[in-house]
Amino acid sequence: MIGINRRRLLVASAVLATSGLAISTVPAQAFSPRSEVGVTAKTIKLGVTIPMTGAASPGYNKLPSAMKAYFDYVNANGGVKGRKITLVVKDDQYVPTLAVAKTNELILKDKVFALLAPLGTANVKAVAASVNPGRRGVPTLFVNTGYSGFANKKAYPTTFTLLPSxxxxxxxxxxxxxxxxxxxxxxxxxxxxxxxxxxxxxxxxxxxxxxxxxxxxxxxxxxxxxxxxxxxxxxxxxxxxxxxxxxxxxxxxxxxxxxxxxxxxxxxxxxxxxxxxxxxxxxxxxxxxxxxxxxxFVPATTDTTDEYIKLFQTINAKYNNNAVFDNNVLVGMNTAFLTVQAIAAAGANPTRKALIAAIEKKGASFASAALTPLMYSATSHVGYSGYWFGTYGPTGDLKPNGGTYSVYTTDSGTGAVVKSTYKRPAMPANGLPAN
Amino acid sequence: MKKSRLISLLSSVALVSMLVIAIPSTAQAAAPACDGKSPINSCQGATSDTAPYVMQVPANFNGTLVLYSHGYRPDVPVPAGIPGYGGYTVTNTPQPGPLVGGSDTSVIKYLLSNGFAVAGSGFARQGWNADSAIATNAELIATFKTQFPKTTKVVAWGESLGGFITQGLAEKYPELVNAVAPLCLADNVGAELTAAGDFLWGVKTLFDPSIKGGNYSAGAAGYGEAMGDLVKFFTVLGKLKAGVSTGAWPDTASPTGKALEAAGVPSRSALLLLGLMAGLPTQSAHFDSISGPDGPLKVTFPLAISPALAILENGANAGGLAVLATLDLEKQAGGAVFDNTKTDYSARVANERVIFNAALSGNTVIDALLGALSAANPGAPRAAANAAAIAKMNALQANTGKINVPTITMVGVADPITPAGASMRIAQAYADQYAAEKEKAIKAFAKTRTYVPPMKKLISIWSTTPAAYTKFDSTGSPITTTAAAPGTNHCNFSAAQYLVVANELTTVGTTGSFIRGGAFSFMLRKAKNLKIDPFFTPPLMKFYNEQ
Missing domain, CATH: 3.40.50.2300 (Response regulator)
Structure with missing residues (x-):
């Protein structure tokens, strides 16, 4: 096998040649302060590739508008540390080669700060192999796939899963x-x-x-x-x-x-x-x-006793054309809710590195609509880890068996399945995480 | 593949007179015959190995020679009627520069009009000729300098095998060149033969076991066997194309293939798997694996069908080369040179089977195919090489990737013959080299208190495919009569793309500094479908998985 020094490659393959000018000191490694890609004084730009058209799109194509709706709600309330969040949406039709092309666009042309909630195991894997957000240091937040392999921090260093595997x-x-x-x-x-x-x-x-x-x-x-x-x-x-x-x-x-x-x-x-x-x-x-x-792993969408459901339904009505409030809308808003907390935790001048570090350090304590805890840590990029069971009614609504959420939890290894004792913390006031 | 493109597939070079140090000692060749015309003085001659060359020197010669190495030309004629290659006759006609689209000389004219001299050899023999071609080129440089003493700089470029020869020239004789540009660079012979050979072996094993695929007989009999293989190979590709939508298998399928067919495995999935395990790109001249016709196949086509059609187009290039290069190298090495007795094809496609799972028809089908192709299946006999022949082949020129002089690489991201991974191997090797040079500079700083950063001597340019390019007719059928998309096919560069390299090469060769920053970015944008991306890492050729 040819020796591959990835770190060195990053350094050495930088684009153009430098002529050998003699200078009197070793150049400092520190760079002058500058904005991170996708971040300005007023905005933060995120991007998502997802099937918006095609056979795989029904349901999933509601995720971007739900995320946008929550971002709009936050933006209307001052944004994240004064910055408004924008979301660039690209249609990948659930075709891996197209997901690669669209992700390239997001990173190289749209210059997004981070990738958000890409959908599909094959697509995320194709992007990892061809676009390589990991080597680029581009965060890939809260992927919409439960494939357990994406929790491999070594192989996917900037990727965070969200769904239980x-x-x-x-x-x-x-x-x-x-x-x-x-x-x-x-x-x-x-x-x-x-x-x-x-x-x-x-x-x-x-x-x-x-x-x-x-x-x-x-x-x-x-x-x-x-x-x-x-x-x-x-x-x-x-x-x-x-x-x-x-x-x-x-x-x-x-x-x-x-x-x-x-x-x-x-x-x-x-x-x-x-x-x-x-x-x-x-x-x-x-x-x-x-x-x-x-x-x-989230509350029933019809459970209006749940404070998150109530808030998200309100946001849905005002910012999402009152779309049918289903699990896609709920998960989309919850994803955006987590994203806002992650960006806020990354500091006053967020960088990609700081964003990843913030989720590793504070992600497990992020507020969330889900009924299972987040498992993020310095060694884990795993999101949720549990489910409750329910029964579908005649209109397709899922309601918990026996009227209460009985959540089971386990891991992707040999851990036992146990009843969860997790108590979900109260939602931040008005669903707006502290800045 | 167009014949003209085939001719530029892999290439070689020139002559040497004796005055330069470290140049192989050869018989002295006669001076070139020049017509002395203006504005272009054209010279012809032959190096001591009988390789013909041409030199063209403008009246306003600025002192810089741009030496070109052409690509692979088969060392045997190919009878008319064989798809892609039919009617080829062996030629050592010298070529002084790239021909856009196979015939357009505008790049050569551009160089001449800007005061650069151009030269190129037709090489003494065709086929895989890097060893002799490097020596030929070294001699040609010396001959040129003798003939034109005003020469102060020499830069070299070449395509495909010519790119390999150019890189080899810079590795072996860095003192002879000020800068080089290996374009659509071929990898070392083992890697190239493995990629093409794996695909050909797979086609033989599943779709037509009467294909010999190597270990050809000596002499005319072996030539006949190889030409027969070409006919069979392209015939079976035609049958696969006909069965892409239905999944039908060729009537020539092996018992192993027929068993897979009976089990419901679509032939397109089998074809795709063969391409993936060989490392062929899943985008080709006309199939982007992105677009679908309007209607019910809008998503199904790019997801399940287009990747197989891309492999079909790319595999035509790879399999054809496999036959001709195998025949050539077996003659050179004295025995069979393709060996897959220990190849683990399952490991080869561990990542791809996830990404192209739908097109491969799911894990059950993938496992059935890999089981059928495994060494454990007596119905899929592996190819064993001759050890002595392998040793002899491995003793041929092997490029390490060492960058001695400023170097520019350019390759299509979906080149099926010399995959982008071949250029990536050079970039990776240089990454280590640069890191070592930097460490050395830092150590020197500790003593001198003066830091001299090492020059970054490599620029990797990637020729990219358009966002989407498969076109469909009114019936929803894909159109395959249009020109190949940028970034696809072999050494498929536009004049503008060649000129980006030409300008960068001649600039760094004459001044020691690359064009950089905004000016270079502007050149790239203007040429279209080019990118510099330090994070783009196409996979190395599959050969390196087993090393």
């Missing part, structure tokens, strides 16, 4: 199944990529065995006849309870097809595939979700 989710689902359906034959429909690999690893760690496992290739859910083969396999395998660990378009295809084929097991939906907005947008009636079990 898919391994965590699978372990927690396994615990739920053991507690509630121990005597049932269980089936699994999963996406046949790293997303599904994480799930399989989690189920294996939890010691859960399936009567039948059906993988599907990402994208094949839209192909005529394919979902019917899934249902046939699950039905033939005798699955009485079926876990769906895929995207919402696959959930919609599976549930819709099962209804037609008169196959009605107990459905357990993973968090990614349980988005009623997406399922409805695909033309599948939300009613197909009725009585299915789902999982979430």
């Amino acid at each position: 898919y391994i965590v989710e699978a372990k927690i689902i396994a615990q739920y199944l053991k507690e509630n359906f121990a005597d049932k034959k269980i089936g699994l429909l999963y996406q046949d990529d790293d997303f599904g690999d994480d799930a399989l690893a989690g189920f294996k760690e939890a010691g859960l065995n399936f009567a039948v496992k059906v993988p599907y290739a990402s994208g094949s859910q839209g192909l005529s006849g394919v979902p019917a083969t899934w249902i046939q396999k699950l039905s033939t395998g005798g699955a009485e309870v079926v876990v769906l660990f895929g995207v919402s378009s696959a959930t919609g295809a599976a549930l819709g097809t099962a209804a037609v084929m008169k196959y009605a097991p107990k459905w357990i939906l993973g968090s990614v595939g349980g988005d009623a907005t997406t399922i409805k947008a695909l033309g599948v009636p939300a009613g197909v979700l009725y009585n299915a079990t789902g999982a979430s």
Whole structure:
């Protein structure tokens, strides 16, 4: 293997040649104070690549406007240490090569301070390999994927995860199944990529065995006849309870097809595939979700007793054209809420380095709408780590089983699944973090 | 690939007279024959190894010679009718500069009009000829200086194998050149042969086992086998193209391939995997892996189909070269030179299988393909090289990446023959070199109290692809008759891009300083689709995974 000195490469590959002028002292390494990329006296520019169009866009395309709405709310209240936050949105259509191109634009042309909430394991991995935000020192905050590999700080030094990892989710689902359906034959429909690999690893760690496992290739859910083969396999395998660990378009295809084929097991939906907005947008009636079990780490969107839900609904009404308040809007606003705290914690003149250091140092104590704690530290870039279970109503709303949030938590390793004792701190006044 | 582009694929160089130190000792060649015309004095001759050369010297010669090395030319003729290569005849016609699009001499004219002399050799033999070509170039420089004593500076550039020769010249004889510009630089022969050979082996193993793929017989029989391979290779690519949308396999598929087909593995996924494990780019002349036709395939096409079509276009370049270069190098080395007995193709695609998971049809299909291609499958016999031949091949010129003189590299980010990773290898090697030079300077400062920073001697220019460039006709079919997009194909540079390098090369060669800052940025912007990005790190060629 050729020796690679990354640090030296950074130094040596700087663009142009310097002629060998003799000077009397070694040049100081300290540079004169200057603004960080994407930061001016009045503004901070962030960027996101996300599927705004195309088959993968329904539901996810609500995230940017939700984030913007919260930023607008903060901006209207003085911004972050006097700076207003702007968000540049690029449509990657969920195509990795396009995500690479759009991220390049964000970094090199738009010159954003940080990347925010990019979506999709393949996309984030493609960007890491080709654009390399890690080497550039560009923070990649709160990625919208639960792939456990992104918590590898060595491989992704500037990336922070937010969603509980898919391994965590699978372990927690396994615990739920053991507690509630121990005597049932269980089936699994999963996406046949790293997303599904994480799930399989989690189920294996939890010691859960399936009567039948059906993988599907990402994208094949839209192909005529394919979902019917899934249902046939699950039905033939005798699955009485079926876990769906895929995207919402696959959930919609599976549930819709099962209804037609008169196959009605107990459905357990993973968090990614349980988005009623997406399922409805695909033309599948939300009613197909009725009585299915789902999982979430944030409060139910209909829970107006929750102070975050109340605030975010108010912001949604004023700054987001009163969009349907679903999990995408909630997660988007919560992501923006965390981002504001991270920037504020980075100091009066935030730099990319300071932003990363601030999350490592203070991230675990950031206020958040979620019902599980954040796990950030100097050695961990892992976000949330738990889920509660609920049941879908006839309109597709997920409400906690028994009317209370019973949160399970674990890690991506060998840790046990336990009931969480986490008490969420009170929301800052008016949902505006201290500057 | 256009024939003209093929001819500039890899190249070589010139002559030497005896007056320069450290130049290989050769027989004295005759002085060039010059026509003495004005404004351009054209000279022809041959170096002592019989390599023909040309020199063109303007009346207002400013003292700087710009020496060019052309790219790879096969060392055998290719019969008419073979796609891409058909009708090629071996030629050692000398070439004094790059030909834009294969024929446009505007870059050469630009240099001459600005007072620079140009020269280039056709080299004594074609094929992989770096060792002899470097010696030829050294002799040619000396001959030029003798003929034109006004010469004060020499800069060298070249493309593909010519880039490799240029880099090798600067590594071996730094005293002969003031600056160099290896363009679309070829990597060392092992790396190049591994990339092309892996793809060809994969095509043979899955799609047409009658392809010999190497270990060719001696003499005319081996030549016939290789030409037969070219026909079969391009035929099977045609069948793969026809089956891209349906996933159908060629009727020539191996039993291993047929088993995969029966298991529902689409041929496009198999093709893509072969390209990824060889390290081929997933953007090509006409396929950006970004665009889709309006309608239901808007996203499915770039996600699942376009990467395979890009591999199809790029693989045509790689596989064709694999046949011709393997034939050439086996003759030079005396036996089979491609070896994948120990190659772990699963490790090769560990990252790519995540990124292109949808196009590869998911992990189950990927694992089935990798299982089928594994050394454990007797239905996918690996290629074993001849140890003595490998030793002989490895003894050929190998560039270390040492930067002795100011150097400019430029390569397309989706070049399928000389991937950007080959230029990246030079940049990485130089990173270590520069760090060492800097440490040395700091140590010297401790003694002298005078800090002389080492000069940064390498500029890496990347020719980028447009944001999106696949075009579709009214039926939604991709259009493949347009010119290749910038940043794709082999050594596919515009005149403006060549001129950026020419200006930078001649400036640093004559003044010792690069054009820099805003002026250089302006040049890049004006030329379009060029970038300097110290953080851009294309992967090294897959060969280095196993080192």
